[in-house]
Amino acid sequence: MNKANLKHAAMLLAVLSVLHISAVNAKPRALPPMHQPPNMQAKTPLDHELSTLISQHGLTGHVEGAKELPKISDPMAQLGMQLFFTKALGGEKTVACASCHDPRLGGADSLSLPIGTNAVDPNVVGPNRKAVNDEINIPRNSPTIFNTGFANNSLFWDGRVERVITTDEQGNEVSFISTPDSGFNQPDEQAGDSLVSTLARFPVTSREEMRAEAFVNATTNEQVRTHLAQRIGDYADGQGSLATNDWLQVFREAFNSQDEAQSLITFDNIAFALGQYQSSMVMINTDWHRYVRGDLKALSEQQKQGAKLFFTQIADGGAGCVNCHSGDRFTNDGFFNLAFPQYGIGTDENFADIGRAAIDSQPSNQFAFRVPSLLNVTLTAPYSHAGAYENLAQVVSHYSNPEQTIEQFFQRGGACGLKQFALSAQCETLNQQARENTDMALQLLRASPFVAANLAPQQQKDLVAFLHTLTDKCAKDKRCIKKWMPNHSTPNPDNLRLRTARLTGG
Structure with missing residues (x-):
């Protein structure tokens, strides 16, 4: 090796030695605090x-x-949304479930006491909804429908729709749902599988909330529900049929069934779809x-x-x-x-x-x-x-x-x-x-x-x-909450959809 090469080699060894010493003595650099994951931030x-x-x-x-709760994108929840916003479930076709439970208003109506069948303008929802002659005839505030799918004990302010857990004669644990139809602590054989779908059976039977003076021949809640199912299914007996009715098609799509209306569009299935829609409002x-x-x-x-x-x-x-x-x-x-x-x-x-x-x-x-x-x-x-x-x-x-x-x-x-x-x-x-x-x-x-x-x-x-x-982030975001609101592409089977744009009457 000539002198030039020897000199070059010596210089290279010197540089490598310096780098080695620097690496040995170097201290590890900590991540800046802003890059640390949230759970690693110092606790006060x-x-x-x-x-x-x-x-x-x-x-x-x-x-x-x-x-385990349904998603709003599910076909059944979509059917429930259409039913929730139609005034066809109101006895006189003037009120919908959404009239007192608007997703944009926290699932309620922003009123101290709700206004049902006696609204001055049926299409006004929210603080500007007024009662005819200022007559208030509903005694309790509208609860939110958000997160009702989690309820497993009772619903309504007084818990009148309730899951009862008891034991039979053999000592086995049994449960059933009691309602105003069956009486306190008694099983309602017509109740749905969930509290929220069972709850959907009752506002439609209240004269003040949704029924008004329709179905004059109905003497029981079940008869009112039968009339409503016949109306939606277009096999009505002459009481309140719909001028436009395309409900059979949307029921067939949601239930993936080609059954005839009389077997497919029952009030049990209406209540089930309404329950699926409300249960999809998971705001946690x-x-x-x-x-x-x-x-x-x-x-x-x-x-x-x-x-x-x-x-x-x-x-x-x-x-x-x-x-x-x-x-x-x-x-x-x-x-x-x-x-x-x-x-x-x-x-x-x-x-x-x-x-x-x-x-x-x-x-x-x-x-x-x-x-x-x-x-x-x-x-x-x-x-x-x-x-x-x-x-x-x-x-x-x-x-x-x-x-x-x-x-x-x-x-x-x-x-x-x-x-x-x-x-x-x-x-x-x-x-x-x-x-x-x-x-x-x-x-x-x-x-x-x-x-x-x-x-x-x-x-x-x-x-x-x-x-x-x-407060859930989506629940207070108008753009996010629109997922639970019908839009121009959502089927409107009876042209009786609540005009949801008129939130406060403007």
């Missing part, structure tokens, strides 16, 4: 407290059973569930403080909300009297609504109503069985100090202080015996194990902030 002391509470209450960030993609699954940035510090209050017992300085609004669905499916203001037409001759006690007279059921899920609660105002509170701040205030918040409700004018009735000349008729009935509910609340949380103003704000984390 508050995150650690919440982690303990999440573990104590068995929360997973997943709602059990979601994968919330900031809170993402936080529980490990995304520590999903909640603000204020929302985390609210969560701590929510899941901490009153004796430990919290609000104790979790005692009724438990689990990943935020409900224990029970019934409880919280003495929310009584007003309106009520359900008895004294304008009172005693809730669950009307079907199950146990003393604890007096003025008790079903504990609703809090998922998407920010979208479903007004609140309570009669929509007495128009925002979540009032609801949280009631839990903290029921007497004071009730007094404020009546100081605002009771029914006359609510947006829906503020301009109505009839609003005072909704205040008849309202204070007396509310006081009775409040006396029972005082005698119950209920303890007011007595929260400071900032704590109440924190709780409201937390409740905002329970």
Whole structure:
């Protein structure tokens, strides 16, 4: 090797030696924090407290059973959507299921008390829906249809559609669904397989909600349903047939059947399709569930403080909300009297609504109503069985100090202080015996194990902030929610579809 080559080799060895030493001494470079996965972000002391509470209450960030529920793209759910929006299921063809349960309004109607068959304009849905002569004839607020497919215990404010689990003479566990048709704790042989499809059998039979004065010869609920099935199937007996009727084709496509209308278009199948549509409204993609699954940035510090209050017992300085609004669905499916203001037409001759006690007279059921899920609660105002509170701040205030918040409700004018009735000349008729009935509910609340949380103003704000984390992303996105709304390409078999563009009458 000549001198030039030797010199070149020596220089190469020197460079390699330097590179080797640098590699040995180099420290590994950490990923910038922004590239770390959410569950690797550093926990604050508050995150650690919440982690303990999440573990104590068995929360997973997943709602059990979601994968088993139908999708809106399923043919049966699509049929259910068409049925849900047709006024043909209204006795006088003036009201649809969607008239009081609009997907764009959190699955409800944004009214304190709903307006069914006596709407001034049947095609107006939402806050501007008005009653003829301002006459309110439905006593309870419209519950949301979101996530009803998860319900496995009961539906309606008083739980009158209910799954009963008992044992037979041999000691085997059996279950059945009881309804107003069968009576409390008695099996309804006509009930569907699910609570939500069974629920669909009842609004159509209510004169105030959907039936009106149609089918004058029908003396039972089942006869009303038979008339409706005959109308949709175009094998009616002359009572209310449809001028346009292409329902047989869409039923055949959904059921993948070529059966004749009389065997295919039954009310059982109508209710089943309606149930599939409502069950497809799975709205559980919330900031809170993402936080529980490990995304520590999903909640603000204020929302985390609210969560701590929510899941901490009153004796430990919290609000104790979790005692009724438990689990990943935020409900224990029970019934409880919280003495929310009584007003309106009520359900008895004294304008009172005693809730669950009307079907199950146990003393604890007096003025008790079903504990609703809090998922998407920010979208479903007004609140309570009669929509007495128009925002979540009032609801949280009631839990903290029921007497004071009730007094404020009546100081605002009771029914006359609510947006829906503020301009109505009839609003005072909704205040008849309202204070007396509310006081009775409040006396029972005082005698119950209920303890007011007595929260400071900032704590109440924190709780409201937390409740905002329970809203599904799609549920509040107008573009996303359109999947559950008929569009120009959706079949309109009878030309009686609710004009969904007229959300508030504009």
